[in-house]
Amino acid sequence: MALEAAIFDLDGLLVNTEVVSWHIYQDMLSPYGHDMTREEYAQLYSGRTERHNIEAIIERYEVPMSVEEGFEFVAERERHYHALDVDLMPGARDLLAWLTERGVAVALASASTEERAIGLLEQNGVRGHFSHFAYSTEVAHGKPAPDVFLLAAKRCEAHPESCVAFEDSEAGVLAAHAAGMTVVCVPDMRRPAPEVLDLAHAVVPTLADAIPVVEAIL
Incomplete structure (x- = not known):
């Protein structure tokens, strides 16, 4: 061609950045006593949209936050991690x-x-x-x-x-x-x-x- x-x-x-996203979702789950393995992230969330992932994580782990609160959390943590350089x-x-x-x-x-x-x-x-x-x-x-x-x-x-x-x-x-x-x-x-x-x-x-x-x- x-x-x-x-x-x-x-x-x-x-x-x-995939490892950064994995750490962010771990940060989201940790206060509620949940963990996400690297393998679980790679299988279920890698390559998907942020909205898909936030909605799926909130539902799967019954995280007590709205989707919009999830977006705000991810944005704040991204600023933190990206300040460390990607x-x-x-x-x-x-x-x-x-x-x-x-x-x-x-x-x-x-x-x-x-x-x-x-x-x-x-x-x-x-x-x-x-x-x-x-x-x-x-x-x-x-x-x-x-x-x-x-x-x-x-x-x-x-x-x-x-x-x-x-x-x-x-x-x-x-x-x-x-x-x-x-x-x-x-x-x-x-x-x-x-x-x-x-x-x-x-x-x-x-x-x-x-x-x-x-x-x-x-």
């Missing part, structure tokens, strides 16, 4: 620079909010690589539905089948595949199930290792 755009997830793929994932800077040098449109398709996503990209000095943005808050259905990837492709004026999508989570791989894109998976906290990995064009350990994969597509 002729590559028209490269579309990236954010959390756990470009920036090392680093790029290995190879992210290399791959973004490589794509930019070759004139490939680069977009973000994230379950995050715009303010948070832009802040993380600017904090790490890579905001300038991105020409288009799409957020799950803008579409009817979050990942694993394909909506946010399709919106990103539309904003790039690209055909989905001519896009390569980079994802780390099971929900993200399912979403990008459902959008008809070529998927490159870089697993983070939890390696997706074998049947999900089978949907990916390639599975690589870091984003830098994706460069030869994309080069073969160009």
